Amino acid sequence: ALNFAWDLPGHGYTKNDAKPTYQVGLTQYNGSTGSDEFSDCGVFVATVMIASGADTSYPKRGTVVQQPYLDGSPKYQSLGVITSTSQLRPGDILISSSHTYIYVGPQPAINGKSYNSVAASLGDHVPQADNFYSDGFRGYHLK
Numbered sequence: 001a002l003n004f005a006w007d008l009p010g011h012g013y014t015k016n017d018a019k020p021t022y023q024v025g026l027t028q029y030n031g032s033t034g035s036d037e038f039s040d041c042g043v044f045v046a047t048v049m050i051a052s053g054a055d056t057s058y059p060k061r062g063t064v065v066q067q068p069y070l071d072g073s074p075k076y077q078s079l080g081v082i083t084s085t086s087q088l089r090p091g092d093i094l095i096s097s098s099h100t101y102i103y104v105g106p107q108p109a110i111n112g113k114s115y116n117s118v119a120a121s122l123g124d125h126v127p128q129a130d131n132f133y134s135d136g137f138r139g140y141h142l143k
Helices: 020-030 041-052 063-072
Strands: 076-081 093-095 100-103 117-121 125-130 138-142
Touching: 020 041, 041 063, 041 093, 041 100, 041 117, 063 076, 063 093, 063 138
Parallel strands: none
Antiparallel strands: 076 138, 093 100, 093 138, 100 117, 117 125
16 A cells, blocks of 8 residues: 555645556556546555455445445454544555545654555545544454
């Protein structure tokens, strides 16, 4: 996840805004096309899961498809609704009905800013540094 995401926020949403490793990785491992695929959070999480080999069957796009997959797959342990980072470990997937991201654990501060997760946001930004926020997100450990 860290290899595909910028370690600072402030990036656009097009292919050219994405980190070069993600430009290659999305094309090679996911191939999703359509509406702003380089800023799609579900495409990002899927690309990470597929490229890393952690789960090559992970649905390539869409939190509405990915949530039921996580719930029904024996590969994942549901943590329920997350309220604290103490419940998480690096690599955990956080997902709601409209957004998903990856917890990476506390990262060293850059320009005085630290972060603990990475995410893309459809039509807003390519994968970049983010921070955990509790707003109805469910968490999953890969078993």
